[in-house]
Every structure is written in C-alpha cells, then in structure tokens.
Amino acid sequence: MPFTSRRLRAVLLATASVTLVAATLPAPEPLGIGDRLFPHLGNPGYDVLAYDIALTYRGRNTEPLDAVTVIDARTTAPLDRINLDFTRGTVRSVQVDGRDARFAAAGEDLVVDAPSRLPAGAPVRITVRHTSDPAGGKADGGWVPTADGLAMANQADAAHRVFPGNDHPADKAYFTFRVTAPKEFTVVAGGLPAGRTEQGGTTTWTYRTAHPMATELAQVSIGRSAVLHRAGPHGLPVRDVVPAADREKLEPWLRKTPAQLAWMERQVGPYPFETYGLLVADTETGFELETQTLSLFERSLFTGGAYPEWYVDSVMVHELAHQWFGDSVSPRSWSDLWLNEGHATWYEARYAEEHAQKPLERRMREAYARSDAWRAAGGPPARPDAPTPGHKISLFRPVVYDGSALVLYALREEIGEAAFDVLERTWVRAHRNGSATTRQFTGLASRIAGRDLTEFFDGWLYGERTPPMPGHPDWRSGTPGTAGPAPVSAEPGSGRDAGRAAKLR
Template identity: 70%
Template sequence: MLRTRTTPRPGASGPKPSHRLRTAVLASAACVCLVAASAPAPTPLGIGDRLFPHLGNPGYDVTAYDLAFTYSGSNGKPLPAVTVIDARTTDWLEQVNLDHAHGTVRSVEIDGQPVEFRSAGEDLVLTPGAPLPPGIPVRITVRHDSDPVSTEEYQSGWVPTQDGLAMANQADAGHRVFPGNDHPSDKAMFTFRITVPEGYTAVANGLPAGQTRRAAGTTWTYRTTHPMATELAQVSIGRSAVPRRSGPGGLPLRDVVPAKDRERLEPWLRRTPDQIAWMQEKVGPYPFETYGVLIAEARTGFELETQTLSLFERELFTRSEYPEWYVESIMVHELAHQWFGDSVSPRTWSDLWLNEGHATWYEALYAEEKADRPVEARMKAAYRASDTWRKAGGPPAEPKGAEPGEKLSIFRPNVYDGSALVLYALRQEIGRPAFERLQRTWVRTHRDGVAGTADFTRLASDIAGRDLDGFFRAWLYGEKTPPMPGHPDWHSAAPAGAS
C-alpha cells in the first residue's frame, strides 16, 4: 500500500525517510454534549485488529459516505465539514462508535434526530434515544471541522502542499479527516463535495458528478462507482491542472498536477496508458472507473495508492538523479495496488504483505522487462537480508506492531521486498503458469471485496493441485527464511547480534 522509501532512491541523500513520516497520535478535539446520567460511559472500541486494535467498530456495516468540505484558501484554518454515513446495523446498539480523532464536532443526528455524543480515545460515541435493533438502515450526520493543522509534521490525514491540500490516510489517519469506520475491512461507496475559492480546483476519487458555482466558491462533486476503504480516500485542492487522456479500452484517465508544472510533467503522465496495458496483460482488466496520478508539491517520504488517484511527491519526477526506470517502476508499484490492496482490500492489517508484496513484485517485474533489471538478482539480494528483516520486523504475515508514536513503522522492508520474496519462492515452487493463473484468479475472485492470507493460501493450493500449507507456514510465519526452491546455494546473512 504505502510505498515508503525504506531503501534510498538511487543517489538519494539526507535523513532516512522514516524520520520524515507523520505519526498519527493526537487526542480528539471533539466537543462534548451534555449526557444524561443514565447513559453508559463512553468507551473506545475496535474490531480487534492485531496491529490496530481500536480501529473499526462493531455492530454496523457502512454502505456509503457523503463527505462535504469547504476550503477557505488557507491551510491554517479548519475546513467546515459535513459527513453523512449510511450504514446497516448488524447487532443491537445502545451506542454507536465512530472512529474520529481530530477536529471539533458541532452536532450529530441519527435518522434526522439530534443525539448525544462524547469523545473516548480516538472514538466519537453516539447515544441514540433508543437502542438500535440489528438489520436496519441508519443514517448518521456529523457536522464538524476537518482540521489540517497538526502539532507535529504529517500527523494529519491532510497533507499540506505548496498550493493547497491532499490526503494521506494510511494506515489509520482517515478518522483524522472525517468520522467513520476506519478499517479496510469495511468498504463503502463515496461521494465528495468540495467547495473551493475562485482559482482553485478540487479533485477526488472516482468520476466527476458536476460543479455548482456560487458567490462563496465552486463546489466540485465526485462519486466512486466501486466500494473503497477509508484509508484510500483522496481529495486534492490546489491551483491545479487536470490533463485528461484515454487509457486502454477507452478508460478515462485524469492526472492532477501543479498548473505551473503541467508541461514539465507531461512526459511522465503520458506513460500511464502503457503501464496500465502492461498490468492488464499480467493480471487482467483494470478494476476501476478511472485512474490517474496526483503529483503534489509536498514532502511526505512516500507515495500512496489512493484509489483511482495515486499520490506522488513532485520531487520523484523532478530530481535528475532518479533513473527513468526507477521512477517508472515506482509508478507501476502504485498502479499495481489498484488491483492488490484497493480492489482486493486486506481483511486485517497483518495481511499487508499481500498488498505490498504484490505491488513490489510487479514493480520488480516491470523493471526487469523494461529496463533489464533482473528479478532474480533483486530476489537474491532480498534473500540475503531476509533473516535480518524477519528479526527486526517479524515474518511477512505476522509483522510486529508499530513503534510507539510511529504508526507508519509497520511499513518495514519485510512487507516490501521480503514479501515479494515469498511470491518469488511460490513461483519457484509451483511453476510460472500456475503462479500467473493464481494472480489473475485472485484479483478476479475477490474484486471489490476483502480477503486475507488464509484466502490466498487456500486458492494457491487449489490452483497448484496440492497442499501448500507447509510451504506457506514456513515462508509466511517462520522466524528464519526457508531454503529457496531451485536455489540451494542462496544464503541469508545472520542478523546482527545473532549467535
């Protein structure tokens, strides 16, 4: 998912990127309504994710979000916002918990009726007038501020740019932008309504659904036509150019770039159609309604596969020391995520290896085919480092939790090249034809859905025609890297401090 720079770009210098990544720990600034003495004490809940236990909330399933933001032209001011959540209850609910951690809440309604609300950790806890039974539709309307200001760099889901804002909500910062069920296992449809002053352009996930001009500014509306996880939401506000072109099969493409850089960046933008065609040859039809790259003049330390509109730092395309093959392979990494991670979303954050491993795999395969950078050489280097990576970050499918105050530290080398190494070993084990059939079947079977490690290993065994449980148990959960099929001469260097 997130393409952090755990290894420096060719020729890169300066501090390690992880030092520049934003953290996501901030107490909620939600205002508190007066609550009847009989109401239960608010408690932060979660769905029990091993890495982020308080993310998500039990008792309901979100079907749609309608998000409205009003931007004043200043990154130093909160954006007045209205979040409308359509959901269906799955259990009796005396209270409804929403993930929410930043920005004042002014009022909350359930089905048009005002309700009490209080903060609890990074949850906003709503108390309806009567318990909600299971199996009913519920509409929650929250009027709040969405605050782009953070006390530390890159804590917020909003990323300030030179001319406006963008979003980077992975892994758990979506609820710093809008209240919701902020776990990738609960995907929903999205509508965005962004009001901006004259001279600004707003773009979001999905397809445009109209503009409304008023004295206060222009409201740009966008809608997705496929469900999306909250961590993949994207809104770009800036003095932007939006070049458009057609992709394979007439797929509508739109990019978002600083207007001043439109001509300079065009040589990179026009490579996207061929990259999509290349990915389609590997895994099948592109899964969404549109695609494009959002190039932001901001320093984040990562690129991000926000659905249908991947986020990139401007400097990736403007610094001359980055070879063309490298830049293109990073573009393909985020593109590959549209299949692996966006269309097929992780059931839990421990399934992260499925997303980053596959994106890294196609990044490496593209570099091999287009720039003569052999996959085998890259995998051999990864094998040498693999035991060290496993000791530092855990095995691919059971990664260690984030470091205190650094939630993005779950994005360690073992979920990138270490997980791509698992896929290389699998191809060695079952053969190229079966491996390629597995890739195509995986994205077709789980399109627009949620899937996890057990789903992948079961499908791999079915396609291989034999039980692969032992193979996967060793490669995905072992403390030591297993022998590489077909390469008995490969060795993993002992981790520092190992006896």
C-alpha cells in the same frame, strides 16, 4: 418554554467539541474490531454502505474546514450506541435517522447514543456536523498541506483524522465528496465528476466512486492545479492532477501511464476501476501512496533529478499495481498487508526486469540474503510486529516489501509459472471490490496447485527464519549487517532517503 437545565444541556451538546461533551455522558469507551496491529480501528455492530462527505475550504491551510459527513449503514447487531473513529476535529452535532443524538469522545472514537435501540439488520443514517483540521497532517497523516492547498494521505490509520467513519479496510463503502473552495482552486477527488456549481466566489465540486473503497484510500486534492486527460486501454479515462506551473515538465512522465496500465492488464487482467491517474503534489511526505483511482506522488520524485528514469517508472508501477492489490482487493486485517506490498513490489520488479534490464532473480537473491535480518527486525511477512507507538508508518518495513515479494518468488518457484499466473488472475477476479485474508490466498494457491501448500506457507509467511528457496539450494540468508534495503541497482525505491519502507506505501 422556560430556559431549563435540560435546554441548557441541549445547547451545550450542540455547540461543544467532542472533548468537552465527554464529561456529560456515562463512560463511553473506544471499541475496535480486534485488529492485532490497530486494536481500536474499526467498530463492531454495523456495516457502512456509503459516505457522503461535504467539505468547505476557505483557502487557508491553517484553518479547519467545515464539514458534514453523512454515513449510511446497516446494523449487524442490536445497538444502543454507535462508535465512529474520529479525532482532530470539533463535533457540532450528530443526528441518527434525523433525530438529535448525544455524543462523547473516548480515545479516538466519537461515541453516539442512538435515540432509541437499533435492531440488527436495520438501515441507519448518521449525520455528523464537524470540522476537519489540516494541522499536523505531515506528521501523522490525514490532510497533507501542499504548496498550493491540501491533499490526503490516510494510510494506515489516519482517515479518521479527516472525517468520522469506520476506519478499517475490512469495511469498504461507496463515497461521494462535495467540496466547496474559492473559485481560483481546482478540486479533484477519487472517482468521477458528478457535477459542479458556482455561487459567488466559490465553486462546489462533486465526485462519486463507482466501486467501494476503504477509508484509508480516500483522496481529495485542493489546489491551483491543472487536470490533464488522456485515454488508457479500452478508452479508460486517465486523469492527472498536477501543479499548473509544472504541466509541461511533468508530461513526459504522465504520458507513460497508459502503457503501464496495458502492461499490468497483461499480467493480471482488466483494470478494476472507473478511472486512474496521478496526483502530483508539491509537498514532501516521505512516501508515495496508492489512493484509489488517483495515486499520490511527491513532485520532487519527477522534478528533482535525483533518481534514474527506470527507478521512477518502477515507483509509478508499484502504485499502479496497488489498484488491483490493496485497493480493489483490500486486506481484511493489517496483518494481511504483505498481500498489498508484496504484490506491488513484485510487479514493480517484474516491470524493471522487462523494461530496464534489472534482473528479477538478482533482486530476489539479494532480498533472500537480507530476509532473516528483516524478519528479526520486523517480524515475518504475515505476522509483522506492531508499529512503533507514535510512528504508525513504521509498519511499512522492508519485510513487507521485498521480504514479501520474496514469498511470491518462492511460490512461483514452488508451483510453476503457469499455476502462479492462474492464481494471480483468479485472486483479483474472485475478491474484486472486497477485502480478503492471507488464509484465503493460501487456500486458493493450494487449490490451483492441486496440493496442500500449508507447510510451505507456514514457513514463508510465519517463520522466524527464511525457508530454503525452491530451486536455489545455494541461496543463503542471515548475513550479518544486511537488515537494510538492497542496493538501488537491484531494488527500486531503496535509495530514497530512509529507504523503501518509508517511501513506498
């Protein structure tokens, strides 16, 4: 066939980056699902069922990884175009159900023209061949360079800096990771191993999740790592990934996890996933992160000697508690973040009280004193202010940590310990593997309490001022100059660098 302008255009589409292709298509536009805090995250018209992500790492963090992302989805409305969240990579080609598709960039969306109109309720497979660029990961999330490789830190809006997808926790899916790396590297990802093959000087490692996962919770670790195994409650596989040179130094911390798992199960019921463990990375991210089944921790937390043992234990329990609250039960919108962080902080504080004689009531009273200032600085717990432009993790403010744990303390005081215990267990059981809303939580609390708690929650979750604390009429809030975190003696995490809001996620 002659080399026509049509063929030339096809070649350009197949080889150009997203940015270069944008000019060849009718004006695409970024879409979103209407999240108040992240208006362009997520995309309407389809539900992702599964991701299959293949990555090739050549041993250099300065070099983009080659990648193929296959998305199996089902349409929820007729579609002529499919928007995917994706940026910081070069797209080489896109196929829809095996047919070549045109694509373009719009904001941080990859906009794909379906070869033909897709009806509602139809299965669709989208295959994107692209690169995944680790440059800039520490600054704004996505890939995080470590001393010996890479890890992921995708919360809240950074998964689409690694792979294309529907980057919002309202759309959870199953994941398969296939990662090829030089044979001297060890690769571990969320889920369980599903095969390993060697070819020449490289190894391909495959992992699959047994439960759906939000994109922000995906984890892939590539490094010169040791993988340590032990048994948790009921034979649960516990797997830790650590720098090989630090395995003995870290062992006293790692061996704590089975007992922490057992403690959390006594509080809220069975662990919700197929495995758990710590990924200890030689990097300074400024936070720890509850990536599903494999929580990310900075090496310095355990080896730096700057923090007391009870404090480090509490950080470990905070990320563990997230496996129930935030991972298994994910927020339907980012305004529901208080359900994640408030609960993780609540169980971290409860653990510190039981194991380190750090009184919960003292911590909550100090949080109450700061609560009005926290609300003024960051909004009420269930209606937080938008993050600072260019600094998305500023969403993680004190009001969503101790300010939200304070809501749970008030709720327990209001309805009693027995009803509160039933609420917690019922919540994680009823919404396991899904996404849930604040309204669902408050509705469940009212049903279990046997009375309408709307007025109580309106004040505690949405009020500009903190309501009176049930059972503690002498507590006072609004003390000038108390917008910062509470003292470290009362609040695990508050003493780390810029404070809890920057350190625990």
